[in-house]
Amino acid sequence: MPWLRWPSEAHSSSRGSCGTAEIMAPHPKRAVALAQMREALTERGYFYASNVDCLPQEYIQSVYAYAGQLHALPAQEKQRCARPKGTYSGADASVNELAYEVGSTASVRAFDYSRVRFPTSGHVFPEATCSETGQTFVELLDELYERQDQLAVSLMTAFEEMFALAPGTFSNCFSGAGQDMGTIRLLHYPAAASAEEAKRRQEASYGISPHTDFEAFTLMHQNAAGLQFLAPGGEEWLDAPVKSQEFVVIVGDVLERFTNGTLKATPHRVLQTPWERYSIIRFNAMTPETLIQPLPHFVSASKPAMYTPVTMQKHMDTTLSRLEQGLGSWEKGAPGRSLSASYVYDEP
Numbered sequence: 001m002p003w004l005r006w007p008s009e010a011h012s013s014s015r016g017s018c019g020t021a022e023i024m025a026p027h028p029k030r031a032v033a034l035a036q037m038r039e040a041l042t043e044r045g046y047f048y049a050s051n052v053d054c055l056p057q058e059y060i061q062s063v064y065a066y067a068g069q070l071h072a073l074p075a076q077e078k079q080r081c082a083r084p085k086g087t088y089s090g091a092d093a094s095v096n097e098l099a100y101e102v103g104s105t106a107s108v109r110a111f112d113y114s115r116v117r118f119p120t121s122g123h124v125f126p127e128a129t130c131s132e133t134g135q136t137f138v139e140l141l142d143e144l145y146e147r148q149d150q151l152a153v154s155l156m157t158a159f160e161e162m163f164a165l166a167p168g169t170f171s172n173c174f175s176g177a178g179q180d181m182g183t184i185r186l187l188h189y190p191a192a193a194s195a196e197e198a199k200r201r202q203e204a205s206y207g208i209s210p211h212t213d214f215e216a217f218t219l220m221h222q223n224a225a226g227l228q229f230l231a232p233g234g235e236e237w238l239d240a241p242v243k244s245q246e247f248v249v250i251v252g253d254v255l256e257r258f259t260n261g262t263l264k265a266t267p268h269r270v271l272q273t274p275w276e277r278y279s280i281i282r283f284n285a286m287t288p289e290t291l292i293q294p295l296p297h298f299v300s301a302s303k304p305a306m307y308t309p310v311t312m313q314k315h316m317d318t319t320l321s322r323l324e325q326g327l328g329s330w331e332k333g334a335p336g337r338s339l340s341a342s343y344v345y346d347e348p
Contacts, residue, residue: 030161034162035162037162038162038163041251041263042232042262043231044229044232045229045230045231045251045263045264046229046248046249046266048246048247048248049151049219049246049247049248051245052151052247054151060221060280062130062133063140063186063280064223064278064280065130065131065132066132066133066140066186067186067278069130069131070111070137070186071109071186071190073126073128075092075093077126077127078090078093078126080124081093081111081124081125081126082094083095083122084121084122086122086124087111087112087114087121087123087124088109088111088112088126089109089110090109091109092109097109097110097208098323098324099323099326099328100210100211100323100330101209101210101330101336102326102327102332103205103332104209105206106205106207106208107206107207108187108188108189108208109187109189110185110186110187110188112183113125113138113142113183114181114182114184115142115182116179116181118317118320119317119320119321120320120323125137125138141184141186144184144280144282145182145184145282148184148284151247152174152284153171155217155249155284156170156171156174156284157171159217163259163262164297165295165297169295170216170258173286173290173312174216174284174285174286179287180284180285180286180287181286181287181313182215182283182284182285183215183282184280184281184282184283185279185280185281185282185283186278186281187208187279187280187281188277189226189270189273189276189277189278191274193276206269206270206271207269207270207271207273207277208269209269209330210230210268210335211267211268211329211330211340212252212253212256212266212267212268212330212341213250213265214254214316214319214340215252215253215254215283215284215285215286216252216254216255216284216285217249217250217252217255218249218250218252218281218282218283219248219281219282220247220249220250220282221248221279221280221281222240222242222277222278223242223277223279224275224276224277225240225241225242226277227239227268227270228268228270228271229250229267230335232264234335235334236335250266250268251263251264251265252265252266252283252284253265253338253340253341254285254286254312254315256307257293257294258293258294258298259294259295260294260295260298260303260305260306260307261298261306261307264341267330267335267336267338285312285316287312288312289311289312289313290311290312291310291311291348292309292312292315293307293309293310293348294307306342308344308345308346309345310343310345314348318345319340319343
C-alpha cells in the first residue's frame with residue numbers, strides 16, 4: 001500500500017506515516033491525512049511519498065539506468081545536445097548550470113525534458129536508446145512524465161481540499177487546455193574520480209546552489225545523500241534522508257504566490273560530495289496562460305495580497321532570463337532568501 005511520510009518535529013530520519021489511499025481517494029481518514037499534509041508543508045515545506053503505484057521502485061531504477069547511459073555519452077554528443085540547441089548542461093560540454101546564487105558555480109550535470117520549449121533551450125536530444133526498454137530519449141521521458149502526472153494531479157486535488165478551495169482551483173490550471181510548463185531533470189553529480197573532475201570540484205561552490213523551484217511543486221528522488229532543505233523561517237540547512245522507495249514533495253514559487261505566503265517555496269541545495277550522486281526531478285507547473293496571484297481565500301484586511309499577478313509563462317521566462325543575465329534567483333546570506341518566489345512584476 002502506498003504511504004505518505006511527514007517530517008518529524010526533530011527533522012530527523014524518523015517519520016510518521018499515513019496511507020496514500022487516504023489522500024488519493026475518498027477515505028474515512030482523509031480529513032486527518034489532509035490536515036497532516038497541510039501541517040508538513042506549512043511548517044517544514046516538504047513531505048515524503050512512498051510506494052507510489054504509478055512509479056514503482058523497479059521502474060525508477062530503470063530510469064536511473066538510462067540516466068547513467070546518458071551521462072556516460074561522449075563529450076561530443078553532449079555538446080551537440082547542449083543548451084541552447086538542446087537541454088544538456090554540464091562542464092564537460094562547456095555549458096554550466098545556471099547560477100541561482102550570483103557568483104556561485106555548480107558541479108551538477110543535467111539532461112532536461114519538457115513538453116514545451118523554453119527560451120533557454122531547444123529540442124536537440126541525445127540519440128541514445130535505453131538498453132533495458134529500447135525507448136528513445138523522448139519516448140522514455142514522456143512515459144515518465146505521464147506517470148508523474150498521475151501523482152501530480154492527485155496532489156493538486158489534495159492541496160485544494162486541505163485549504164477548502166473549490167475543486168479544480170489548482171488541478172484545472174495543471175491539466176486543462178494545453179500543456180503545463182513542467183520539466184524532468186536527470187541530474188548527475190560526478191565523483192571526483194579523475195584529476196580533471198577533482199579540479200572542477202575545487203572550482204565549484206556547490207553540487208547545485210541554493211534556490212527555490214519556480215513552478216508549483218516538485219517531485220524529487222535521489223540515490224545518494226547531499227540534498228538539503230531550509231524550513232520556512234529556519235536558519236539551519238537540514239539533510240534530506242535518502243529513501244529509495246520514496247519521493248520528496250516540496251513547495252515551489254507558484255504555490256507560495258497562490259496562497260499569499262501561507263505555503264512558502266522550499267529552499268534547497270546540494271552540497272559537494274566525494275561520492276557520485278544521481279537524482280530524478282520533476283517540476284510540476286501550470287499551463288502558460290495561468291494567472292498566478294494570491295487567491296481570495298488567502299487575502300484579508302489583516303493580510304493583504306503580498307504578491308503581484310503574473311502568468312506562468314512570464315514567471316518562467318523572467319526568472320530564466322534573469323539567470324541567463326547572471327542576476328540569480330537567490331540572495332546570498334545566512335541563510336539567504338529566494339528572489340524568484342517574491343519577485344515584483346509591473347504587469348502580468
